[in-house]
Amino acid sequence: xxIFAHQFYFKQGLPKVADIKKAFHHITGLDVQFYSIVxxxxxxxxxxxxxxxxxxxxxxxxxAPYFSCLNFNHVYxxxxxxxxxxxxxxxxxxxxxxxxxxxxMIKTMLEVGGATYTNHIHLENETDECIEQxxxxxxxxxxxxxxxxxxxxxxxxxxxxxxx
Amino acid sequence: MSKxxxxxxxxxxxFEILLKEEGEIQAEAWTHLKMLDLDCDDLSxxxxxxxxxxxxxxxxxxxxxxxxxxxxxxxxxxxxxxxKRREAETFLLEHFELENEDLVxxxxxxxxxxxxxxxxxxxxxxxxxxxxxxxxNLKDEAAEELLKRSPDNDELYEIIENSSLKxxxxxxLLQQGPTNEDLERIVKFTxxxxxxxxxxxxxxxxxxxxxxxxxxxxxxxxxxxxxxQLLLERELGMEELVNLIREDQFADxxxxxLKxxxxxxxxxxxxxxxxxxxxxxxxxxxxxxxxxxxTLWNILEYSDKKDEAALQLIQMPLELYELADxxxxxxxxxxxxxxxxxxxxxxxxxxxxxxxxxxAEKILNHPELLNVNHWHAGDTHxxxxxxxxxxxxxxxxxxxxxxxxxxxxxLPHYTHLFFADRETVLSELKEIME
Numbered sequence: 001x002x003i004f005a006h007q008f009y010f011k012q013g014l015p016k017v018a019d020i021k022k023a024f025h026h027i028t029g030l031d032v033q034f035y036s037i038v039x040x041x042x043x044x045x046x047x048x049x050x051x052x053x054x055x056x057x058x059x060x061x062x063x064a065p066y067f068s069c070l071n072f073n074h075v076y077x078x079x080x081x082x083x084x085x086x087x088x089x090x091x092x093x094x095x096x097x098x099x100x101x102x103x104x105m106i107k108t109m110l111e112v113g114g115a116t117y118t119n120h121i122h123l124e125n126e127t128d129e130c131i132e133q134x135x136x137x138x139x140x141x142x143x144x145x146x147x148x149x150x151x152x153x154x155x156x157x158x159x160x161x162x163x164x
Numbered sequence: 165m166s167k168x169x170x171x172x173x174x175x176x177x178x179f180e181i182l183l184k185e186e187g188e189i190q191a192e193a194w195t196h197l198k199m200l201d202l203d204c205d206d207l208s209x210x211x212x213x214x215x216x217x218x219x220x221x222x223x224x225x226x227x228x229x230x231x232x233x234x235x236x237x238x239x240x241x242x243x244x245x246x247x248k249r250r251e252a253e254t255f256l257l258e259h260f261e262l263e264n265e266d267l268v269x270x271x272x273x274x275x276x277x278x279x280x281x282x283x284x285x286x287x288x289x290x291x292x293x294x295x296x297x298x299x300x301n302l303k304d305e306a307a308e309e310l311l312k313r314s315p316d317n318d319e320l321y322e323i324i325e326n327s328s329l330k331x332x333x334x335x336x337l338l339q340q341g342p343t344n345e346d347l348e349r350i351v352k353f354t355x356x357x358x359x360x361x362x363x364x365x366x367x368x369x370x371x372x373x374x375x376x377x378x379x380x381x382x383x384x385x386x387x388x389x390x391x392x393q394l395l396l397e398r399e400l401g402m403e404e405l406v407n408l409i410r411e412d413q414f415a416d417x418x419x420x421x422l423k424x425x426x427x428x429x430x431x432x433x434x435x436x437x438x439x440x441x442x443x444x445x446x447x448x449x450x451x452x453x454x455x456x457x458x459t460l461w462n463i464l465e466y467s468d469k470k471d472e473a474a475l476q477l478i479q480m481p482l483e484l485y486e487l488a489d490x491x492x493x494x495x496x497x498x499x500x501x502x503x504x505x506x507x508x509x510x511x512x513x514x515x516x517x518x519x520x521x522x523x524a525e526k527i528l529n530h531p532e533l534l535n536v537n538h539w540h541a542g543d544t545h546x547x548x549x550x551x552x553x554x555x556x557x558x559x560x561x562x563x564x565x566x567x568x569x570x571x572x573x574x575l576p577h578y579t580h581l582f583f584a585d586r587e588t589v590l591s592e593l594k595e596i597m598e
Contacts (some may be wrong), residue, residue: 082188084184141546143492143583147537147568158566161485 004149005078005089006106008114009131014085015112023110024069029150032105036065036080072101087131099162100148107148110138171540175200179209182221194221204229204238211243222247236260236586268295275299284309290319297326304328307526311336313524317346334359352382361387371404373396378411396421402431410434415441423449429459436462443467451476470494478502488569495576509561509573516575522551524593536586539567545575547589548582551575 017034024032027104066074075098078089092102110116117134139145148160178200181193197206210225226248229238231524242252253274254263262270267283270276272295280300283292290313296306307327310319315333317340323333334356337346346365350360377391392413395404400418402425408418419442432446440446447467450459457480463473473479474494482490487503504511527534527550545553548571552558555574562570572579581589 082180084182139585141585143581146537146539146546146583153563154541155564155566157484157564157569161488161566164483164485 002071004093004102005091006102007087007089007117009087009117009135011086011112011132012113013083015109015114019112020108022110024104027107027111027148027150028069028104029152030069030104032067032069032108034065034067035074037139039157047139065114067105072077075102075105097163100159103162104148105145107140107145111138113115170201175202175206182210184276190220194224198228202228202232204232204234206516207232208238208241208245211242211248225250236262236266240266240269249274250279254402264292271295271299275301276308277301282307290315294322297322305330307333316340317342321346321349324350324356330354330356338363342367344369348354348373349377352384357386361390365394371398371400375404375407378408379412380411400415402427406431406435408480409442410438410440415576419445429455433459434461436466444469447473464490464493471496474499484565484569488566488572491572491576492568492579492582496580500573500576503569503572507561507565507569507573509557509570511573513557514520514555514574516577519551519554519598520575520578520593522554524596526550527590527593530598533591534586534588534589536584539571546582547578547584547593548572548575 020034021032024030032080034079038131064076064079066076068074073093073095076091078091090102090105092098106116115138117131117136147161149158175197177558178193178197182190182197185193193209197210200206207225207229210221211229223348226242226246226387229242229585234242234555236256239252239256241281243249243256246252253270253276256266256270260266264283264286267279271279277300280296280302283296284302284305288309290310293306297303297310300306304327307323307329307471308536311329312334312348315323315336317337320333320337320340324330324337327333342350342363344364347360348363349366351357351364354360374391374395377387380388392408392411393549395408396414396417400408400421402422405418405422405425409415409422413560427449429450432450435446436443444467446460447463447469450463451469451472455463455476457477460473460480461479464470464477467473471494474496475491475498477490478487478499484506487499491503500511503509527547533544533550534546535541535549538544539546540553548567551574552567552570558570558574561573568582571582578592583593584592
């Protein structure tokens with residue numbers, strides 16, 4: 001077990017949290033919540049808010065924003081993001097029992113316009129053109145993505161299969 | 165929290181804005197940054213282009229940087245990473261006494277011949293001469309100086325690679341006795357390729373040394389075929405033969421020789437997994453050897469011997485999810501029988517040909533009813549989803565064991581279409597109806 005991370009890139013800018021929740025519900029039939037130090041409809045955080053919370057934290061650790069759903073372990077954003085950011089990681093603790101939620105979050109990000117580039121490490125200021133050559137096409141009809149269906153629709157066997 | 169900590173955080177935060185924003189916000193961030201008592205390290209972040217993007221404040225940052233009493237190393241760092249390279253170089257020469265090692269650092273970036281001359285006049289060390297050869301136009305001057313000393317083999321290689329005194333260096337190398345490693349890189353990277361190759365052969369290279377040419381990590385392709393041919397004239401181990409096949413060098417001959425050595429499944433695992441020119445032959449060979457589960461999955465995944473591997477796999481204890489995977493790759497009768505028994509599904513009442521025609525007719529008349537991205541979505545379904553929808557008994561199996569198993573038992577010869585794109589599915593359905 002370890003930390004698993006999946007990288008996303010949104011050329012047109014980050015999606016709104018409301019759109020993510022809607023897409024997630026459509027895929028899984030479940031509700032997902034987003035927790036950040038400020039509750040806004042953005043994955044990114046306004047600089048002033050972040051600065052305020054850094055001051056207020058008085059040295060305490062500020063956790064990265066995260067998504068939560070049912071009793072699954074949280075899925076975290078890799079970091080607080082600034083306006084203009086286009087890429088981020090989704091991370092989870094690598095528990096097998098959490099794979100459905102994590103994979104459903106990945107599918108959600110792809111459905112709301114994100115692209116993955118699993119085999120490429122994104123550097124801070126790479127150009128769009130450079131990143132685009134590594135993007136992997138999203139093919140929702142392939143087995144991996146077809147297996148992520150609404151929670152109630154799946155048989156116990158299918159749910160258990162995520163943990164194999 | 166200490167004041168410094170807050171200041172550092174503020175600086176970092178403002179730097180992020182400076183580097184990612186544009187226009188007024190960026191200008192405001194720069195104004196705030198300047199109020200924070202910036203040191204040379206901070207200003208380097210404004211001036212340097214690597215790893216950060218270039219900001220519009222490079223000129224202003226550079227002027228400010230000069231007023232902060234930068235150390236010699238601070239300025240060298242600017243020379244290495246900034247668009248202010250030339251200005252920083254001039255500043256460096258005007259304000260600091262440079263040691264030989266400083267000159268080398270600067271030469272590596274600026275390739276400045278003038279500095280190289282300065283260095284040459286200071287009785288540079290051998291490695292400093294190598295830097296002059298590699299990075300400036302004074303290659304022959306540095307090579308000549310190096311040849312006056314007692315250059316070791318590595319230094320002679322540098323002369324061969326970089327200067328026009330290569331033949332002199334080559335002669336010297338022969339006198340000193342080159343290693344095969346020395347000769348290998350001369351073959352691969354210099355224009356004394358043939359000369360060095362002939363000498364390399366005279367030195368009786370080992371199999372491993374010849375295999376380095378076959379593997380061709382340098383991607384120059386030099387002497388690859390020749391090395392492979394020489395290897396085949398020798399006694400080779402199994403790993404070496406596998407390597408020749410993997411690299412597609414005389415693969416037929418290597419495979420024949422490999423078979424004579426009676427390789428075990430583990431010896432051939434890699435050949436199958438890498439989808440080499442001999443993957444199917446290796447799979448066939450393994451299937452005769454009572455292979456274990458791991459080998460069989462490898463064959464099933466990567467070779468054309470899927471049905472044969474599946475037949476052996478079902479003789480082993482398999483989890484249900486393994487059976488589900490298996491039936492997607494091989495819809496052979498014995499596999500289907502094991503699966504249907506396991507999930508208590510009576511296949512005798514299923515007429516696959518009739519069912520697929522029924523689905524094809526429905527979808528081709530109403531293509532909007534096909535949704536390849538979901539098993540079921542309202543009134544639309546993928547091919548497998550449609551099969552289940554039209555078969556009541558299979559719906560019970562789906563509830564208990566999932567859609568993949570249920571659909572596979574109904575349409576075992578069309579599992580490849582369960583996860584195909586829309587165009588492929590429609591095109592194959594049309595063929596079925598023709």
